[in-house]
Amino acid sequence: MNFEEHVGKTLLLGRAGIATPQGVVCTTPEQAADAARGIGRVVVKAQVPAGQRGKAGGIAIAETPQQAEIVAREILGKTIGGYAVERVLVEAQAEIDREFYAAVVTDVASRSPLVLFASDGGIEIEELAAEKPAALRRAAVDVTRGFTAADAAELLRGLGLGAAEAAVADALARLYQLYRDHDAELLEINPLALLRDGRVVALDCKFVLDDAAALRQPALVAAAAPPRLTALERRGTEHGLKFIQLDGNVGILANGAGLTMTTMDVIAYFGGRPANFLEIGGDAYTKAEVALDLVLANPGVKSLVVNFCGAFARTEVMAAGVIRSWEALRPSVPAFFSIHGTGAEEAVKLVRERLGIEPYDLMEDAVLAAIEAAR
Known part of the structure; x- marks a missing residue:
């Protein structure tokens, strides 16, 4: 969930004591x-x-x-x-002496919050990281102990910030606490400026909220920027489906966010291009037609992977929903099924007898076949 600059400055930085113009x-x-x-x-x-x-x-x-x-x-x-x-x-306007970069991000590699700082700010951080990787300092944070001004001072050591070092360290510690308190995925100030009068001021603010934490942050959710949706994504939202349209050519229909993301990763691993994310969950039999229509309405889709894995949800019930939808929509793209878990034997039989499609024993084989068909 994304926010405009003024929201981050007003609802976060200003209230935490980080100066803004x-x-x-x-x-x-x-x-x-x-x-x-x-x-x-x-x-x-x-x-x-x-x-x-x-x-x-x-x-x-x-x-x-x-x-x-x-x-x-x-x-x-x-x-x-x-x-x-x-x-x-x-x-x-600010009378700027120096510009810095400061941020806290959720880092997948370290599985922790990561505090970032560079004494060169006001530029695209990706460019800085590529051209001068050593200029971007990093501190992975142990969430059980947090990140203090003393930790920040250690991160800043040797950068020659002079009299501004204490104020910058204080701002970094406050930024981390804001990140934790407000369930951020990213909280960035670029630039964090040292003014000619000696003050340290945030001239910009980028804030991204973890969608999963929306229930804990109602005031922030109310101030969020409207999402930028494609027509298909808007249709998905209207039907209660989390659908994200991508520019690939292999469509995906899977039950649950984790399995969908795994399927996307496997497609990418084997050199294919996923065409969508679609979290359909265990109630696929009630939403299958809408979901299938969404996936196939993407003009780039040339093949389809249907990947079901049942635990509490029964795969034969999910398969029955997809089969009814397939018979109603009569799509022309080739489909490749992988079905495992509760009810898999019955589900495989249904797909084989009703659609004339033989499901694959391994998900990887279904994905490879879909990638080849999409070419």
Whole structure:
């Protein structure tokens, strides 16, 4: 779940004591001019949950209220990263001495939160990591003990931050606590700036909430940016299905998120390209037709993997739902089944007799056949 910059600054950073510039969210050019009259020299920034806003023309400096109105009119209505700009943040310009990069991310490799810091900020962190990997410092965090200002000071040692080191360390410790308290997947400040007056101020904020924690964070969910959905993804949402459309050519119909992701990984491992994520769960027999139609409506799909693994959910019930849907929709793409677990013997018999398709004993073989057919 993604958020616009002003939400991260207002609901997270500001409340945690991390300084941010004075700013006003505006929806019209006239409001931007009024905000600039109250602030002075400003930066007008498109509010969309997307990166590289500056390169897309979504950030502009304004020295006067009249300039703020002009640039706001140019920015509002733009499309950046697939999002229409409906709001701008009119924010006080900062007298910057140095720019840093600071973030806390969920790191799969270390299976822990990872605190990141670079003394070169304000640039794309991927570029920095590729060109100067040693410049990006990392600290994997033991969640049982947390991450303190002392830990942050150790991370910053030798970077020559001078008098700003204590303030930067304090900001990193607060950033980590925000990450934990608000169930973040990513909390990033780029740049975290040292101003000429000695203050350390967050000039940007990127916040991504773990979707699974939405029930714990109702105030944040209410302020989240609307998801950017394709027409098929919107249809899936309307039917209570978590469907993500991808650009591959091998469609996937599987029960449960874990099995679906495993199937995607196996397709990619063998050189194929998955066309979707679709979490259908054990009630496949009630949603099979909608789910199958969603997968096949993706114009890139050239073959289909149906992968069922039953525990409490019975595979013959799931297979029956897919078979009825197949007979109703009569798709032309080849399908390759892999069925295991509770009711598998009955399910395999159903697929064989009703569809004339022989399920594979191994998921890998079904995937390999689907990849070959998609070519």
